[in-house]
Amino acid sequence: MSSDVVCPSQSSIRRLWNELYDICWSFYVKNAWNSHAFKSIVGEIQLSKDKELIRFLIWFNDARKTSNFNDKFQWITSFLYGRRYPPFDCAMPMKEPWNDLKKLESIIKYGEEPINLIELTPHNQTEDEIVQNIKVNDCSLICSLINARKQNQIKSYTISDNFNVIFHFNGTTRLVTVSQDSRFPSCVNDGSALTLLSPNIENMLVELAYLEVKNNRDYAFEGSNTATDTYLLTGWIPEIFDIKDVSLGQIFQFGQDHTMFALGTDSATGKEVTENHDFVVASIDLEKNLFTVLNPHGGESSATYSWETLKKEFKWLYVNWDPSSKYSLHSKLHDRYSKMLNAYPTWTQKPLICITNDTDSVQNCHLYLERHILENEPEGSNLTLGEVPKIGFTAVTAGGNNSGFCNMKLRLKPREVRTLFYHSDCSCNLTFHLLSNSELVTISKCKSNITTVESSWNVTNNKWPIGVSEYHKSPVFKLQIPGSEDVYLDLELVSQYSAQVNFQVFESDDYALKRPISKNPTYSTQICAINGIRLLQGRAYFIVCSVMNHVISPFILTLRCPFEQPHNISLTPYSIGFGGLRYNEVVMFKRRITISVSDFTRLFGLLYTKGVKTNGQIVLRLFEKETGEAFFEQTLTYYDLSTNPLAIPHMELRPASYVLDLLGTESGVTCNLGTSHRAVVNVDP
Structure with a gap:
């Protein structure tokens, strides 16, 4: 007795590929796992005898069991223009496309110009291997493609009538398929x-795949730069230099074996070369300091420049270097950046990462920060990478x-x-690429040793700059310094909108705000910072934040200890005008x-006048009405309440009636009274 094994048809195999794609996509991107669907498809795939399909099944079954955040992030960020670009390279051949290629053909366009779609054969009339079409503004791609072909760095394969090319974007290698x-x-x-x-049609297919990723298959392209495009094609690390800042010694250090060079011009007139255009550096004679430069437009012979002439004619030097030629290890860290982090113009509100060397030797490494492709990228949108200063806030x-x-050598x-x-x-996804030569050099997200409070200036507290009697109405924070040692703090005040801002620090017994220890009477534009203020252990301090010209704006007050973060440091809003007491x-x-x-009550008072000077002698007494017992007495000569409020410090009162008596003023005085329990206050005629 015998039985025949029926092999699935090509349409059935195509169905199995797409079903496995959907299961894989659901697991990584939608965080959904259908075990029943997976088990049912396994048997069919085994019967298919399709080696590539079985290989993909085995890979997925193993990979899903060990997947981590980085794996899922790379899959989640595979989506661009509503299409899927999975994180695969040539080691995992795919027989079927991840996207609908017929639908993709229908979206090809050239801006608003009418076009026809035609079948092309290799262009054998050109003497050059690759020449730019002057109607398409992709000179940077052509330069990149020329260099990448020369270095044999275009990774692609053809299978089942599909041309698959491996690009590098959105944090990893990506499979892009065109028919x-x-x-x-x-x-x-x-x-x-x-x-x-x-003469090689594959170069046209690479261009089509490039424009699919960069411009949604629109040949009316606004352009890029060769460094960025070479990274997309090859994964070689891009760097861009103003050529005036580059020395010949740096060119020698880069070398030519594992480096690709290109040049760019700006819009400056009076030069021989085409403006706003990229060129290939075909070769460099390091002995004679001569550079052979090729225009991707073709139709003209290459030109040779001396180093000095090169610096006069060109604006940008584009360099891409092979990371594996310098570093043996490549680790990644992915993140999502929100533009909500940009509310204040200070690094203190930015996310942080740490690069750690856990070895006993000096380690050289390179950090490359890549922003993922944005479908609607804002013009001139910047990306910044910086090191947190050891001391202070402004020396960044x-x-x-x-x-x-961005690049940073460490x-x-x-x-x-x-x-x-x-x-x-702008909001975007980011990937950090850390290149090193030791597994003990690592990258990780980290928390800062910064304490921040947020508040705002409004119509009730934005009218009281330094020197007025109601200065205490500005926002005030109470700072508690615990511990057994003095500390040195860096402080920074930042307004969200443009304003002249200032903060001063006072000891907590200086309720009249007469003796600032920070001694910073000037106002600064938007940011006011002081480094290394010495504060005594076990003490409390007031920080008064004021603004000029009645500006309404949110603000943040930030502090940190540059050497060691104090434990349980406290920074809280405080109503200094009423001594921080409940009833006002x-x-x-x-x-x-x-x-x-x-009831037994704590009392605090603050006396001042609103713009009326008091230059004579002032006598202030607080006494119990029935017994005449004095609780507070003070005599001041030539004291001006319009600029220097007079404080009645915190004191404990027993249940009774008390009289606050003031001599020496002819005009009215304002008294802020704060009590811990409710009090009845009457003004005597």
Whole structure:
């Protein structure tokens, strides 16, 4: 007795590929796992005898069991323009496309210009391998493709009539598939094709895949730069330099074996080269300091420049280098950046990462920060990477640009930890690539040793700058310093909107705010910072935050200890005008008020005038009405309540009636009374 094994048809195998794609996508992206569907498809795949399909099944079954945050993040960020670009390379061949290729062909366009879609054959008339079509503004891609072909760095394969190319974007390698029989756009007006010119049709397919990712298959492209595009094609680390800042010594250090060079021009006139255009550096003669430069437009011979002439004619030097030629290890850290972090112009509100060297030797490493592709990228959107200063807030070392990436070279001492911050002008996904030569050099997210409170200036507290009697009405915070040792603190005040701002620090017994220990009477634009204020252990302090010109704005007050974070440091809003007590009353009087309390009560008072000077002698007494026992007495000569409020410090009162008596003022005085229990206050006629 025998039985025949029936092999599935090609349409059945295609169905199995797509069903497994959907199961894989649901697991990684939708966080959904259908074990029944997976088990039912396993048997069919085994019977298919499709080696690539079985290999993909085995990979997925193993990978899903050990998947982590990084794995899922790379899958979640596979989505672009509503299409899927999974994180695969050539080691995992895919027979079926992840997207609908027929639908993709229908979206090809050239801006608003009418086009036809035509089948192309290799362009054998060109003498050059790859030439830019001058109607398409992708000179940066052509330069990148020329260099990448020369270095044999285009990774692609053809299977089942699909051309698969491996690009590097959104934090990892990505599979981009176009039909091997793709049709290409041509102008309706003159019938000319809009593709690059090459005897190798695969170069046209690479261009199509590139424009699919970068511009949604629109050949009316606004352009890029060669460093960025070379990274997308090859994964080689991009760097962009203003050529005036580059020395020949740096060119020698880069070398030529594992480096690709290109040049860019700006819009400056009076030069021989085309403006706003990229060029390939075809070769460098390091002995004669001569550079052979190729225009991707073709149709002209290459030009040779001396180093000095090169610096005069060109603006940008684009460099891409092979990370594996310098570093043996590559680790990643993914993150999502929200533009809500940009409310204040200070690094203290930015997310932080730590680069740690856990070895006993010096370690050189390289950090490359990549912003993921944005479907609607804001023009001139910057990305910044900087190092947190050891002391203070303003001495920041940071570099930023609008190219979508940042680089930082690090030389780490033994057991050293470096803390970095990062910023983007817009919300985006980010990937940090750490290149090193030791597994003990690591990257991780970290928390800062910063304490921040947020408040705002409004119509009730934005009118009282330094020097007025109601300065205490500005926002005030109470700072508690615990512990057994003095500390040195860095403080920073930042307004959200443009304003002249200031803060001063007072000891907690200085309720009249007469003796600032920070001694900072000037106002600064938007940011006011002081480094290394010495504060005594076990003490409390007031920080008064004021603004000029009645500006309404949120603000943050930030502090940190540059050496060691004190434990349980406390920074809280405080009503200094009423001594921080629960019950508040404002009384206007000329001579005397009566205060009646029915419980043991803590009392605080603050006296001042509103713009009326008091230059004579002032006598202030607080006494019990029935017994005449004095609780507070003070005599001041030539004291001006319009600029220097007079404080009655906290005192404990038993149930009784008390009289607050003031001599020496002819005009009315304002008295802020704060009590811990409710009191009855009467102004005597």
